[in-house]
Amino acid sequence: MKKFQLGEFEEIVLLTVAVLDQDAYGFGIKEEIESRQERSVSIGALQSALRRMEKKGYLTSQKGEGSTKRGGRPKLYFRITAHGMKALDYNKNMRLDLWNSIPKSVSNLSYD
Amino acid sequence: MIKRFADIFFRWYCRKDYYPDIRGDLEENYLKHRKKYSKRFSDLLFLKEVFMLFRPSIIQPGLNFLFSTNQSAMLKNYIKIAFRNLQRQKAYTAVNVLGLSIGITSLFFILIFIESELSYDKHHKDGDRLYRVSTHGTVNGESVTMITSPPGLKDRVLADMPEIEASTRIVSFLGISKNIMRLDDKTITETRGYLADPNFFEIFNYPILYGSRQSMLEQPQSLVLSKTLADKLFKETDPTGTTITVVNDYGTSDYAVTGVYDDRDINSHLNPAFVCSMNSGAIGKYVFGNDRLVGNNFLFTYVKLRPGTNATESANKIQGLIGNHVENPENAHGYVPVADIYLHSSSPNGENIGGDIRYIYILITIAILILAIACINFANMATAQASKRAKEIGVRKTFGALNRMIVMQFLGESLAITLLSLIVSIAAIFLLAPSYASFTGKEIHALLILEKVGFLIAIGLLTSLLAGSYPSFYLSSLKLKNILGGRSSNSTGSFIVRKVLVVFQFVVGILLIVGSMTTAKQLNFIQSKPLGFNSTNQLVIPLQSEEVITQLTKVKSTFLNIPGVHAGAGTTYTPAQFVLSDNLFRASPSQPDEEGIIIRQNDVDFGLIEVLGIEVVAGRTFDENISAEVDRSIVVNEAAVRALGLTNESILNRDIYTEERDGVVAYNVIGVVSDFHSRSLHRPIDPYLFAMRPGNNVSSVIVKIDADNYQRTISALENRWDSLFPTLPFEFYFLDQQLMAQYESDQKFGQIINLFTTVALMLCLIGIFGLTSFTVQQSLKEISIRKVLGASISNIYSSFALKFLLLVGIAALISVPIGMIVMNRWLELFAYHITLGISTALIPILIIITSSLAVISYKLFFAARVNPTVILRGD
Numbered sequence: 001m002k003k004f005q006l007g008e009f010e011e012i013v014l015l016t017v018a019v020l021d022q023d024a025y026g027f028g029i030k031e032e033i034e035s036r037q038e039r040s041v042s043i044g045a046l047q048s049a050l051r052r053m054e055k056k057g058y059l060t061s062q063k064g065e066g067s068t069k070r071g072g073r074p075k076l077y078f079r080i081t082a083h084g085m086k087a088l089d090y091n092k093n094m095r096l097d098l099w100n101s102i103p104k105s106v107s108n109l110s111y112d
Numbered sequence: 113m114i115k116r117f118a119d120i121f122f123r124w125y126c127r128k129d130y131y132p133d134i135r136g137d138l139e140e141n142y143l144k145h146r147k148k149y150s151k152r153f154s155d156l157l158f159l160k161e162v163f164m165l166f167r168p169s170i171i172q173p174g175l176n177f178l179f180s181t182n183q184s185a186m187l188k189n190y191i192k193i194a195f196r197n198l199q200r201q202k203a204y205t206a207v208n209v210l211g212l213s214i215g216i217t218s219l220f221f222i223l224i225f226i227e228s229e230l231s232y233d234k235h236h237k238d239g240d241r242l243y244r245v246s247t248h249g250t251v252n253g254e255s256v257t258m259i260t261s262p263p264g265l266k267d268r269v270l271a272d273m274p275e276i277e278a279s280t281r282i283v284s285f286l287g288i289s290k291n292i293m294r295l296d297d298k299t300i301t302e303t304r305g306y307l308a309d310p311n312f313f314e315i316f317n318y319p320i321l322y323g324s325r326q327s328m329l330e331q332p333q334s335l336v337l338s339k340t341l342a343d344k345l346f347k348e349t350d351p352t353g354t355t356i357t358v359v360n361d362y363g364t365s366d367y368a369v370t371g372v373y374d375d376r377d378i379n380s381h382l383n384p385a386f387v388c389s390m391n392s393g394a395i396g397k398y399v400f401g402n403d404r405l406v407g408n409n410f411l412f413t414y415v416k417l418r419p420g421t422n423a424t425e426s427a428n429k430i431q432g433l434i435g436n437h438v439e440n441p442e443n444a445h446g447y448v449p450v451a452d453i454y455l456h457s458s459s460p461n462g463e464n465i466g467g468d469i470r471y472i473y474i475l476i477t478i479a480i481l482i483l484a485i486a487c488i489n490f491a492n493m494a495t496a497q498a499s500k501r502a503k504e505i506g507v508r509k510t511f512g513a514l515n516r517m518i519v520m521q522f523l524g525e526s527l528a529i530t531l532l533s534l535i536v537s538i539a540a541i542f543l544l545a546p547s548y549a550s551f552t553g554k555e556i557h558a559l560l561i562l563e564k565v566g567f568l569i570a571i572g573l574l575t576s577l578l579a580g581s582y583p584s585f586y587l588s589s590l591k592l593k594n595i596l597g598g599r600s601s602n603s604t605g606s607f608i609v610r611k612v613l614v615v616f617q618f619v620v621g622i623l624l625i626v627g628s629m630t631t632a633k634q635l636n637f638i639q640s641k642p643l644g645f646n647s648t649n650q651l652v653i654p655l656q657s658e659e660v661i662t663q664l665t666k667v668k669s670t671f672l673n674i675p676g677v678h679a680g681a682g683t684t685y686t687p688a689q690f691v692l693s694d695n696l697f698r699a700s701p702s703q704p705d706e707e708g709i710i711i712r713q714n715d716v717d718f719g720l721i722e723v724l725g726i727e728v729v730a731g732r733t734f735d736e737n738i739s740a741e742v743d744r745s746i747v748v749n750e751a752a753v754r755a756l757g758l759t760n761e762s763i764l765n766r767d768i769y770t771e772e773r774d775g776v777v778a779y780n781v782i783g784v785v786s787d788f789h790s791r792s793l794h795r796p797i798d799p800y801l802f803a804m805r806p807g808n809n810v811s812s813v814i815v816k817i818d819a820d821n822y823q824r825t826i827s828a829l830e831n832r833w834d835s836l837f838p839t840l841p842f843e844f845y846f847l848d849q850q851l852m853a854q855y856e857s858d859q860k861f862g863q864i865i866n867l868f869t870t871v872a873l874m875l876c877l878i879g880i881f882g883l884t885s886f887t888v889q890q891s892l893k894e895i896s897i898r899k900v901l902g903a904s905i906s907n908i909y910s911s912f913a914l915k916f917l918l919l920v921g922i923a924a925l926i927s928v929p930i931g932m933i934v935m936n937r938w939l940e941l942f943a944y945h946i947t948l949g950i951s952t953a954l955i956p957i958l959i960i961i962t963s964s965l966a967v968i969s970y971k972l973f974f975a976a977r978v979n980p981t982v983i984l985r986g987d
Contacts, residue, residue: 069143070136
């Protein structure tokens with residue numbers, strides 16, 4: 001089903017939004033991904049992924065409060081939609097399916 | 113700065129509804145970085161994030177065309193065509209890139225230099241309320257402004273003037289060229305040492321690394337080191353509590369180090385290497401016991417005014433205030449803002465430390481002119497290419513390109529060339545950075561250059577806009593029917609514009625040549641002007657400490673034993689030093705003070721006048737065999753004789769009078785010497801006298817040595833010195849070199865003008881080359897027809913050359929008078945200077961004519977030899 005297809009980065013963003021639940025806003029998501037994955041995320045990449053997935057209907061957004069830390073600018077909170085959950089689920093199952101199909105001889109490979 | 117620029121850019125391209133929250137994210141991210149990194153680096157990271165946000169899903173719909181396939185295909189075509197053009201015309205590209213890189217590189221260095229010059233004394237807390245008190249008085253009938261003030265002034269104004277919040281005084285170790293700092297067995301010489309009141313560091317708030325800002329100058333004999341000096345003496349350790357011995361003309365004394373301040377990255381007119389407590393004996397003790405409000409102008413008083421005070425009104429009150437305590441307050445006082453001192457006046461030691469606002473203005477003008485020439489070249493060359501590009505433009509227009517699109521295309525091309533030039537410039541800047549540092553004494557490290565990348569890009573954008581706008585509008589305005597109809601499109605309008613531009617270049621070229629010629633001539637004049645004394649092969653050996661001075665006779669006789677050393681004598685001031693001590697003299701004791709004249713007084717040793725070879729016009733010089741000589745006998749110069757209203761004959765064996773601590777004292781004039789230049793040629797010759805004092809306190813010995821084998825003589829002198837004074841380093845300099853050092857800033861000015869004249873001239877010639885190519889290109893048919901009708905090569909050549917000569921003529925009419933006026937004003941800075949003659953006007957014009965004719969001939973030669981059939985066959 002092509003309509004549920006997610007890029008690797010998109011999947012991670014979507015998962016992180018799901019994990020953060022009520023707390024998912026731009027900078028928070030970036031910090032979460034960076035601390036969990038030890039990779040650096042540019043605001044540009046993150047924001048464009050968020051907006052793209054919002055358009056696809058995986059995410060909804062809602063304006064939140066501002067804070068002095070942000071120079072008084074409002075946060076924009078993202079929540080995952082049922083559709084988004086379904087896309088994650090689809091992706092997970094697809095991978096699981098692949099995992100389960102790996103023959104024993106391959107999965108037992110060792111380093112020597 | 114970078115952050116603000118990035119934010120403006122971001123706001124411009126970002127979708128309006130996305131802006132607030134993404135901006136918030138950026139801010140949070142920035143604050144996170146700020147905790148870890150410097151401001152500069154965080155700013156750069158912010159800029160990076162902004163660049164990374166430039167994506168189709170974030171930018172506002174209006175900019176989407178940048179990513180749309182239809183438009184980007186066109187964009188690709190533009191880029192392709194641009195690169196093809198650059199490649200096809202390698203010479204054209206190279207010349208343009210060369211011209212622009214020279215322009216940008218020059219501009220960069222000039223602006224970096226100006227930035228650092230303007231940064232002096234801008235770091236003090238409440239710096240806008242800090243002033244130095246100056247003293248206005250009359251000397252020999254001329255009004256003079258001194259940058260110093262009397263010792264009692266500080267307490268008086270603090271007590272009587274509520275608008276003064278704080279005040280501090282400093283004294284430089286007067287007339288001392290060197291202080292020897294000794295720690296254990298380590299010795300360092302330093303020139304910039306000061307004695308200061310305890311609150312010095314509260315007013316001049318250098319960052320304090322060790323010690324307490326309030327109290328470190330309170331104790332007698334305490335000394336605060338600059339970080340630079342502390343590092344030399346102590347490496348990285350905390351030096352407080354250590355004892356340092358300072359040796360100078362005032363003697364040898366021990367100081368306790370009580371603190372260290374950070375002088376790195378701070379530019380100040382004071383620029384102290386170390387600061388001692390005023391309460392440290394010698395001259396400091398003299399200040400302490402001295403509350404005079406008039407005269408004794410030897411120290412620097414700084415005041416900090418309360419906010420909102422009118423400085424001029426406050427300064428004008430001082431004289432009146434002093435009048436309440438002293439009968440005759442002869443001098444008025446004024447305030448000079450501390451921030452202005454470096455560029456607008458001279459330094460505490462009397463010498464100019466190089467900052468001069470006039471040079472800054474000149475440099476800014478030169479920078480603008482050079483960039484203008486580079487841009488004009490570019491514009492001329494681009495329009496010169498018009499005939500080659502006309503068909504392309506025609507085809508584009510036929511397929512529906514709008515003027516606007518063609519403008520964008522050509523602006524884009526100029527941007528491409530500018531970017532290439534920027535890369536070349538950055539490489540050139542890295543290469544030239546060491547030369548810049550050694551020339552100006554101002555380090556620039558790689559990081560600084562990188563920090564200025566944004567600035568360079570700004571210069572680049574400005575350049576491409578300035579240079580590219582005229583050609584792109586010109587090219588886009590070409591009429592379709594003219595282009596494709598095969599007619600040349602030579603509107604008179606654009607022709608005039610180009611001529612004006614070329615005349616402008618000639619004007620700049622001539623101006624700069626006039627400037628560099630005048631400075632070279634004047635500097636040459638200074639070097640060769642007879643000074644009235646012999647300055648070659650004279651070695652000046654500073655005596656450094658009291659220990660040496662008391663053994664002067666022994667030192668001299670030891671030196672004179674060396675073969676190659678002819679004569680030697682002690683002096684307080686060498687002819688290259690400003691004579692600080694002066695006294696008011698009168699021809700008769702009953703004359704009132706107003707009729708007295710100020711005479712500069714140099715205490716010397718027997719034989720000095722002979723060593724220097726100053727001509728004696730009347731009477732005699734000091735004689736070692738006459739014991740009465742040692743007291744109250746003087747030799748004056750002719751300027752002093754004239755100022756006293758006497759003649760060389762009538763002054764001989766006559767007494768002149770001055771007031772000293774114990775009343776009026778008479779000095780007997782035993783001789784008159786001719787006027788010699790005891791000061792730099794910037795200044796007229798002052799009344800001057802040589803005196804003999806008991807217990808000579810001369811500060812250096814001048815010895816005359818043989819020019820042959822002088823190195824051997826110097827090492828012999830050094831050996832003798834080392835055996836006499838093993839703890840003091842031997843120091844010497846040549847008198848003529850020391851004299852030339854007085855003109856260091858003039859020489860720098862000359863070098864700068866020379867350098868940029870060369871740069872500008874090169875750019876001008878590149879420009880003329882461009883214009884000749886254009887004209888010749890346009891006139892190939894004309895040339896061909898002339899040839900067919902029988903014109904000779906020389907006929908054709910002269911008809912073209914005359915057009916250029918006309919332009920040079922117009923340029924000369926404009927530039928020569930301006931150049932003369934400007935350079936005359938510069939020459940007025942010297943009391944002795946050359947007068948500008950007709951050659952100053954003619955030589956630059958000749959240089960311009962010959963060099964431009966050379967360039968023109970190169971192009972014309974090939975054009976005139978062309979076979980008419982090749983050109984005319986097409987029609």
